[in-house]
Amino acid sequence: MEFAGNTPNAVEAIAEKHLVQPWPVSETIGAEARGFIESGDGIYVTDAEGRRLIDGPAGMWCVNVGHRNKELSQVMYDQAMALSYNSPWYTTNEPSALLAERLAGHAPEGVGHVFYTTGGSSAVETALRFMQFYNNVRGRPEKKLIVSREGAYHGSTYLAASMNGRPRDHDWMDSAKEQVIKLSCPNPFRRPKGMTLEAYTDFLIEEFRATIEKVGADRIGAFIGEPVMASGGVIVPPPGYLPRMRALCAEHEILFIADEVVTAFGRLGHVFASKEVFGIEPDMITFAKGVTSGYFPLGGVMIRSKLFEDLRQSNHNDAMFAHGLTYSSHPIGCAVALKNLDILEDGLLAETRAISDHFQSRLKALEELPLVGEVRGLGLMAGIECVADHVSNNPLTLDLEVGKRIDRHCQALGLLVRPLINMCVMSPPLTINRDQIDTMAEILHKSI
Numbered sequence: 220m221e222f223a224g225n226t227p228n229a230v231e232a233i234a235e236k237h238l239v240q241p242w243p244v245s246e247t248i249g250a251e252a253r254g255f256i257e258s259g260d261g262i263y264v265t266d267a268e269g270r271r272l273i274d275g276p277a278g279m280w281c282v283n284v285g286h287r288n289k290e291l292s293q294v295m296y297d298q299a300m301a302l303s304y305n306s307p308w309y310t311t312n313e314p315s316a317l318l319a320e321r322l323a324g325h326a327p328e329g330v331g332h333v334f335y336t337t338g339g340s341s342a343v344e345t346a347l348r349f350m351q352f353y354n355n356v357r358g359r360p361e362k363k364l365i366v367s368r369e370g371a372y373h374g375s376t377y378l379a380a381s382m383n384g385r386p387r388d389h390d391w392m393d394s395a396k397e398q399v400i401k402l403s404c405p406n407p408f409r410r411p412k413g414m415t416l417e418a419y420t421d422f423l424i425e426e427f428r429a430t431i432e433k434v435g436a437d438r439i440g441a442f443i444g445e446p447v448m449a450s451g452g453v454i455v456p457p458p459g460y461l462p463r464m465r466a467l468c469a470e471h472e473i474l475f476i477a478d479e480v481v482t483a484f485g486r487l488g489h490v491f492a493s494k495e496v497f498g499i500e501p502d503m504i505t506f507a508k509g510v511t512s513g514y515f516p517l518g519g520v521m522i523r524s525k526l527f528e529d530l531r532q533s534n535h536n537d538a539m540f541a542h543g544l545t546y547s548s549h550p551i552g553c554a555v556a557l558k559n560l561d562i563l564e565d566g567l568l569a570e571t572r573a574i575s576d577h578f579q580s581r582l583k584a585l586e587e588l589p590l591v592g593e594v595r596g597l598g599l600m601a602g603i604e605c606v607a608d609h610v611s612n613n614p615l616t617l618d619l620e621v622g623k624r625i626d627r628h629c630q631a632l633g634l635l636v637r638p639l640i641n642m643c644v645m646s647p648p649l650t651i652n653r654d655q656i657d658t659m660a661e662i663l664h665k666s667i
């Protein structure tokens with residue numbers, strides 16, 4: 220496809236001059252050079268030179284059913300021709316209602332309501348603001364601190380970004396830090412040397428328990444966590460950690476928010492991973508990305524229906540949850556999500572579960588390389604962490620970040636990876652097959 224006959228070079232030049240990209244640094248802000256992607260097809264994208272690359276991160280963990288899916292494209296067109304927009308304030312539409320019903324059917328028992336947003340940040344923002352509203356209305360306005368974790372990523376709007384736990388997310392940015400308590404990142408690879416996994420899990424749980432005791436349960440409104448930390452480096456928590464965190468929350472009436480922006484919609488082989496993979500039933504589940512496979516910006520929060528009953532029974536009949544988005548319940552987004560869900564349910568979830576072991580074991584084999592400290596993951600998401608040596612396991616630092624260096628080599632061999640400082644993150648479209656996984660692993664092996 221050509222837009223007004225611009226060459227890739229011309230597009231790159233225009234973008235460099237006028238387009239502000241995410242996460243810019245001041246050295247190049249407003250003049251950032253980024254590579255042009257011309258098209259996508261299945262698990263591949265094509266770059267400016269016409270090279271076909273495996274889309275290792277599925278865009279940004281989102282193109283779950285793959286690029287150029289005809290059914291999703293058609294449904295967008297059909298819905299736009301039927302109804303392109305309606306105000307979610309005063310009216311409803313068929314796709315958003317049907318999708319809400321289907322999502323409630325996949326969520327844990329009792330988590331039966333959905334508030335649609337425009338993406339992940341607005342989903343997290345909505346969940347946190349809802350917790351504030353809930354506790355205000357229930358006459359406990361002091362119960363609003365939020366517990367998050369080091370290494371977490373929850374988004375780029377103010378309150379959501381305040382939950383982020385990577386140091387560089389905060390170095391130059393303001394945040395609502397007085398509203399947040401940070402716990403340790405549950406990263407088994409970085410646990411103290413010689414500590415068993417069981418002892419490490421006990422330590423993490425004790426840290427939360429002691430925090431509740433110190434701060435007071437009457438001041439803590441919510442815990443938010445990604446079941447598998449994504450941008451923090453694909454951190455799979457130790458077994459038993461999530462159920463025990465969930466139990467502590469239930470004991471102290473702390474709302475448990477599972478941020479499933481990455482882990483939902485098939486990434487771990489299920490529509491939602493909380494219950495099916497980790498055995499937990501959160502009070503709220505945030506989602507985005509894979510819900511439309513990235514074809515349309517849509518997100519949302521699943522909310523335990525009991526919370527609405529509590530509000531209806533409060534003494535404040537006129538209390539308003541003054542929160543809404545113009546594009547909430549967008550008919551095109553919801554229509555795409557319904558079709559996307561059809562594709563997942565019609566086999567892709569089962570195929571993902573079936574192929575995950577192959578994906579994990581092929582990547583795990585990279586640990587034989589001297590630079591690779593650990594390969595970890597679950598389902599079709601994995602993180603490759605590079606270290607200076609296998610004794611210290613210190614993160615490998617180079618003049619050019621090692622992740623970027625690996626990405627550069629991989630691209631030359633036909634694979635796009637997501638560099639993350641000393642790590643590479645892989646989360647390909649769920650439509651990837653065994654041979655393509657083998658190719659991906661071979662390219663990574665050569666490049667590292």
Ligand code: PLP
Pocket residue numbers: 279338339340341343372373374375445449450478479480481507508
């Ligand atoms: N939550 C998690 C776990 C994420 O990984 C992200 C984005 O990567 C977000 C929230 C924010 O989503 P968005 O970029 O759609 O606002």
